[in-house]
Amino acid sequence: MTSARKTILNLFFLLGIGISILDMLSKREDFPFAPYSMYSGIYRSEANGKPAYETLVIVFVTPEGGELESQNRFIYPFDNLRLMLSLEKATNDPALLRSRLIGALHINQRISARNSSVPRSIGIRLYRQKATSERKVPQQTGKLADAMLIAEYLPAKEAAK
Amino acid sequence: MNQAETAAREHHLAFYRWLAAGWSRFWFKPALGFNLGVSRFVFFALISWFYYDRYSGDALAMWALVPDQFWEPVSYFRALPFLPTHSYEALSAIALAWHLALFLSCVGLFTRYSTKVAAVLGLIYLGYPHNFGKIHHSDHMVTVVLCILAWSRCGDYFSLDQHIKALRGKGSLAPIASAEYRWPLRFIQTILMLSYFEAGYSKLTNSGLEWVFSDNIVNLLMAWGVPRGVYVATHFPMLCRIMGGWTLIAQLMSLTALFSWRAACIFVPALFFFHVGSRLTMGDAVAFTALMMCYTFWIPWEWIWKKTVKLRQ
Numbered sequence: 001m002t003s004a005r006k007t008i009l010n011l012f013f014l015l016g017i018g019i020s021i022l023d024m025l026s027k028r029e030d031f032p033f034a035p036y037s038m039y040s041g042i043y044r045s046e047a048n049g050k051p052a053y054e055t056l057v058i059v060f061v062t063p064e065g066g067e068l069e070s071q072n073r074f075i076y077p078f079d080n081l082r083l084m085l086s087l088e089k090a091t092n093d094p095a096l097l098r099s100r101l102i103g104a105l106h107i108n109q110r111i112s113a114r115n116s117s118v119p120r121s122i123g124i125r126l127y128r129q130k131a132t133s134e135r136k137v138p139q140q141t142g143k144l145a146d147a148m149l150i151a152e153y154l155p156a157k158e159a160a161k
Numbered sequence: 162m163n164q165a166e167t168a169a170r171e172h173h174l175a176f177y178r179w180l181a182a183g184w185s186r187f188w189f190k191p192a193l194g195f196n197l198g199v200s201r202f203v204f205f206a207l208i209s210w211f212y213y214d215r216y217s218g219d220a221l222a223m224w225a226l227v228p229d230q231f232w233e234p235v236s237y238f239r240a241l242p243f244l245p246t247h248s249y250e251a252l253s254a255i256a257l258a259w260h261l262a263l264f265l266s267c268v269g270l271f272t273r274y275s276t277k278v279a280a281v282l283g284l285i286y287l288g289y290p291h292n293f294g295k296i297h298h299s300d301h302m303v304t305v306v307l308c309i310l311a312w313s314r315c316g317d318y319f320s321l322d323q324h325i326k327a328l329r330g331k332g333s334l335a336p337i338a339s340a341e342y343r344w345p346l347r348f349i350q351t352i353l354m355l356s357y358f359e360a361g362y363s364k365l366t367n368s369g370l371e372w373v374f375s376d377n378i379v380n381l382l383m384a385w386g387v388p389r390g391v392y393v394a395t396h397f398p399m400l401c402r403i404m405g406g407w408t409l410i411a412q413l414m415s416l417t418a419l420f421s422w423r424a425a426c427i428f429v430p431a432l433f434f435f436h437v438g439s440r441l442t443m444g445d446a447v448a449f450t451a452l453m454m455c456y457t458f459w460i461p462w463e464w465i466w467k468k469t470v471k472l473r474q
Contacts, residue, residue, distance in 0.1 A: 009188070010184075010188075013188065013351075016305070016348065016352055020355045020356070024359040024362055029235065029296050031236040031291055031296055031301065031304070032236075032284075032288070032305050033305075034296070034301055036357075036359045036363060037359075037360070037363035037364075037367060039364075040364040040372070041367055042371055042372060042375060042377045043376075043384055077223040077290065078227070078231075081294075081297075081446075082290075082293055082294040082295045082297075084294075085294045085295040086295070089233075099230045100228075102228075103228035103231060106228065107226075107227060107228075
């Protein structure tokens with residue numbers, strides 16, 4: 001091994017280790033490096049011992065008017081967590097949030113057109129819900145319980161206006 | 162300069178020499194290429210299977226159909242505006258070329274080039290989905306490993322290149338010790354263990370020991386709602402605290418595995434089985450399967466091979 005290659009490799013090592021440590025101390029993400037801080041917070045419990053935290057819930061509105069909670073296969077290649085965070089980042093910008101909801105509905109409609117096992121939807125709603133281990137999962141005909149509506153996009157309703 | 166100053170200077174110089182020698186020994190102590198070659202073969206075989214199985218078909222290209230308003234470039238993607246984003250055909254071609262490069266790297270054909278192609282395309286293939294809403298952490302280590310192997314001579318052994326060279330009379334099948342076969346393993350091991358140390362450090366700085374001693378793990382398992390995890394949380398809350406404590410210890414002690422074989426025997430399997438436990442109790446969302454594949458660089462293939470040969474005799 002030549003000394004020049006050794007020097008370059010040493011710089012390579014220092015760069016890799018340096019970025020890792022920098023990300024750890026500054027808590028920032030520089031893909032493919034990260035501070036790996038997932039699950040480093042505390043999950044608090046309510047008085048009755050059940051965990052409680054607020055979460056966004058994405059639901060698709062069925063042609064019958066029911067709500068169906070989003071699943072990964074409804075929004076492929078997105079997954080629920082990615083889409084949820086993508087929408088959460090836009091909650092302070094109504095225009096962006098609306099355009100993302102429209103985008104999410106289009107993704108779902110494209111998937112349901114290709115895949116018959118994915119139910120057809122005519123709208124999308126975004127809720128904020130206090131979640132517990134007994135969180136009520138909406139059925140196809142039901143409505144999401146104990147949740148606050150943040151935004152919705154129902155093309156038919158908007159056309160009727 | 163008086164005598165005391167000279168002695169102090171000598172003392173400092175001796176320390177720096179010792180540090181430099183230790184650094185050099187850590188990265189560049191000559192090793193045989195067998196471990197690196199087998200690790201390369203196993204790693205590329207595993208990730209070829211995993212990513213083909215997980216993202217077969219048009220998985221990467223499907224991102225091109227996601228509306229532009231979701232695109233939030235992260236890391237090096239911010240500096241690469243020329244990338245063929247939102248082009249279904251370009252992303253399909255990248256995926257195909259990447260899988261081909263992985264296969265060639267696995268069998269060790271044109272390895273010097275195929276590993277470089279695998280790394281460059283891997284940066285796009287593995288990084289692309291992270292530009293939509295959230296950075297998931299399962300692909301990070303694979304991306305780093307691909308970049309490290311691209312710089313290495315991992316195709317010198319246990320590869321078709323080696324056999325082709327030997328047939329042409331340009332090389333030998335006999336193993337030769339070189340620093341080139343040590344540093345890639347060391348670098349991968351270092352970054353892998355550093356990632357666990359970072360995870361432990363984050364837990365300690367964000368939550369302190371409350372992360373272990375409170376009902377945190379119980380609540381986490383209940384919140385995820387996987388039946389097996391809920392059962393453990395309900396019936397064995399103390400076990401949850403013990404497992405949480407052991408996880409934190411293993412993560413904070415992970416770097417010792419780089420310097421002590423005994424520590425490596427304890428903490429490397431402990432960290433591996435931490436992922437197994439997480440998957441069993443929290444489901445596929447925390448699988449980190451791709452990251453677990455990087456543990457192949459911790460397996461002492463040469464030692465296993467020698468033991469196997471001995472047993473056969």
